[in-house]
Every structure is written in structure tokens, then in C-alpha cells.
């Protein structure tokens with residue numbers, strides 16, 4: 460279980476990216492972080508794997524202050540797909556997917572099997588796509604390779620930053636359904652950043668809405684769509700609220 | 712021209728090898744010392760302007776003046792091959808340090824961040840992300856040092872270190888243009904050869920990194 464208690468992040472120069480955020484990512488559940496650009500979504504995600512440290516408040520992982528844990532081990536235990544993928548351009552897709560298993564010291568055979576398995580999972584044929592370099596992939600393929608890399612070592616926690624941003628609607632919906640089933644089946648704790656409420660409604664048990672670094676609302680997708688906490692949340696739903704209401708209604 | 716070569720090919724060959732030896736030794740030492748120094752500098756970036764500034768200062772000393780100064784120093788100085796290698800080493804060291812630093816600094820911070828996010832240690836980030844991505848810049852630094860070494864090594868003849876400079880200076884002294892040409896030509900050919908080989912390598916690396 461991941462818990463933030465009054466967590467704030469102030470970057471040098473005085474930018475307050477997060478401001479007293481308290482919330483809990485329940486075990487085995489998927490939480491989507493939504494909010495406008497610059498609202499602090501990526502920063503919140505990176506707080507969890509200690510790529511940024513809170514300047515006030517704290518982050519608790521299974522009840523222990525994250526600052527008391529070894530950051531290297533902590534990060535290897537959490538799959539992280541960063542915004543725009545972050546694939547290493549000098550490595551092949553397979554080598555990228557094998558990275559965390561190799562860092563964990565898995566034998567090469569086992570790492571290769573894990574990479575092939577997760578690439579198939581995101582619908583990238585390991586034989587066709589594995590030997591290619593990220594620079595030769597389309598944006599959507601790159602995103603999927605990045606998700607595969609995050610999944611390869613079978614971590615209990617997954618941190619996904621805009622994992623489906625570059626996909627067309629059809630593929631996005633397909634992959635979204637598949638990921639939801641996969642996360643549920645494997646019991647993953649997932650924190651997924653998206654600016655798209657449709658993704659949140661389709662994927663999440665819980666939605667956290669951020670606005671200017673503050674937590675504007677935290678609830679089920681249905682609650683957020685039906686009873687937006689304030690105008691800022693309402694504004695985020697925008698004109699698509701009708702469609703979202705329908706989608707959220709079906710789900711819940 | 713051909714006749715001169717045929718009559719003196721043993722000497723030209725020997726001096727070419729000597730030339731190559733001086734340059735190679737200096738370059739090898741420069742890489743051995745410059746590589747870790749460059750890496751260290753990327754970990755202490757605030758020192759970089761000072762060190763690189765000092766390096767530039769060394770490089771602006773004319774080679775003949777540097778060799779002259781080295782005459783006065785014990786151990787690494789004096790006359791012969793040792794001060795010559797020292798001088799060439801000093802010149803190329805800075806190019807190596809600078810290219811390691813510039814290469815690593817030019818790596819996209821988002822990729823360093825990706826490595827860190829996956830759970831790499833700082834050492835692994837260096838080995839698996841920064842250095843491989845810096846390699847094209849590194850090789851280009853190596854190329855510049857190599858060409859510089861091969862060119863400057865002719866001056867080594869001044870302090871009795873041998874090399875193709877012998878032919879050039881002797882040729883000038885005796886007014887024998889063939890002698891001068893056969894001193895300059897092999898050095899030029901080697902420089903061009905090394906240059907072309909390393910440019911090809913750079914290209915291949917740049918393609919792989921993209």
C-alpha cells in the first residue's frame with residue numbers, strides 16, 4: 460500500500476508542483492491521476508519511486524517512510540514507464556525490455572523469456588519488433604514497448620506516465636481493456652497518469668484529480684464524473700461529460 | 712621523388728614507425744588518463760570550466776615552446792623520446808578530457824532519468840546510458856587528438872626524439888625538397904587514414920544511437 464501524507468514538492472526556484480497531497484493507492488487497485496498539464500501528475504508519480512523527494516510531508520510504502528528504504532531496490536521493484544517512453548535509443552526493443560530483469564541479476568535466458576512474454580502482452584511480436592531500435596518504432600509502438608519494459612520483472616507496483624497517449628482510439632481502447640484485465644488478474648497496484656478522462660474511466664478503480672498541485676477530488680470514476688467536486692474538475696470533464704457519464708455508468 | 716624513396720626507403724620506413732610510435736604512445740596515455748579524468752569532471756561539473764579552461768591554455772602553447780620548456784624538467788623532460796611523448800600527451804589529453812565531458816553532458820537528461828527510474832545505480836547509468844550515448848562524440852575527440860598528434864610529432868625531432876620531423880628539418884637545412892616531401896607525406900597519409908577510419912566509426916555509432 461502506498462500512502463501520501465501531506466506531501467509537497469517545491470522545486471528550486473519556487474515552483475510548487477505538489478501542495479499537501481494526502482491519498483492512498485490501495486493494494487491491487489488501479490488509480491488514475493488526471494489533471495491539466497502542469498498540475499503535478501508526473502511529479503506525484505515520481506514521488507512514489509523517489510525520483511523526487513517530498514519537501515514537506517511524507518510517502519509511506521507498506522507503512523514505512525520511503526526515505527528509509529534503499530531507492531535502487533525500491534525502483535527495481537516498481538515498474539516505471541515514463542512520459543514519452545524513455546526507451547534507450549542505443550538498445551534494441553528486447554534489450555530495453557530485459558533491462559530491469561538484468562539489473563535484478565536474472566540469468567539471461569530468464570530475462571529474455573520475460574521480455575518476450577511482456578512484449579507479446581502489449582501486442583508487439585518479439586520476433587518482429589524485438590531486434591528493432593526504438594528510433595524505428597511509431598509513437599504508439601514505443602509506448603507499448605515502454606509498458607512491456609515496466610512489466611518485464613513482474614513488479615507488484617506499476618507507475619505509468621501517459622502510457623496510452625500516442626495510440627489511436629481503437630488501439631487505445633483495446634489495449635486499455637487488456638491492461639485492465641491484466642492488472643486485475645495479476646493483482647498489480649497501478650498508478651497511471653493520464654490527461655484523458657476516458658482512459659481513467661476505462662481503466663481505474665479510483666481517480667485522483669489534481670489541480671495546481673492540490674488534490675481536487677479523489678473517488679471512483681463514477682463519483683468524479685457524476686459529482687465533480689468543483690468547477691475545476693467539471694472543467695476537466697468538459698464537453699465530453701455526457702459520454703463519460705455513459706461509460707462510467709456501464710462500468711459501475 | 713620516386714628515386715629518392717627507393718634509395719632511402721629503409722630510413723623513411725623506420726622514421727615512419729618511430730613517428731607512429733611517438734604519436735601512438737602519447738595518444739594511448741592520453742586516453743588512459745583523460746578518460747577517467749573526463750568522467751570525473753562530469754560528476755563535478757562545477758569544476759569543468761576551470762579544468763577545461765586550463766586545458767585550453769596548455770593547448771595554446773606553441774609546440775616548439777612547450778618542448779623547449781620541457782627541456783628544463785627532470786624525469787619527463789630533457790631530450791629524446793620521453794619529453795616528446797610528454798608534450799604530445801599534454802596536447803591530446805585535453806582533447807580527450809574535453810570530448811568525454813562534452814559527450815556525457817550532451818546526453819538527453821530524460822534518458823539518464825529513465826535509467827535512474829528503472830533502478831540503475833549511478834555507476835550503471837554511466838556504463839549503460841551515458842557512455843554508450845556519448846561514444847560518437849568521444850570518438851570524434853579521439854580522431855582530433857590522433858590527427859593532432861601525428862601532425863605535431865614532427866616537431867619532436869627538435870629535441871632529438873626522431874620521427875618524420877628528422878627528414879623535414881634535415882631536408883630544409885640541405886635544401887632537398889624530396890627529403891622534405893618524404894617527411895611530410897607519410898605523416899599526412901597516416902593522419903588522413905586515421906581520420907577516415909574514425910569518421911567511418913563515428914558514423915556507424917551515430918546511426919546505432921539514433
Ligand SMILES: Nc1ncnc2c1ncn2[C@@H]1O[C@H](COP(=O)(O)OP(=O)(O)OP(=O)(O)O)[C@@H](O)[C@H]1O
Nearest residue numbers: 470474475476495496497498499500501502503654
Ligand atoms: N525538475 C523540475 N524543476 C522545476 N520545475 C519543475 C520540475 N519538474 C516539474 N516542474 C514543474 O512542476 C509543475 C508540475 O509538473 P509535472 O511534470 O508534475 O506536471 P504534469 O501534471 O505531469 O504535466 P503534463 O501533463 O504536461 O505532463 C510544472 O509547473 C512544472 O513546470
Ligand SMILES: [Mg+2]
Nearest residue numbers: 500501502542
Ligand atoms: Mg507529466
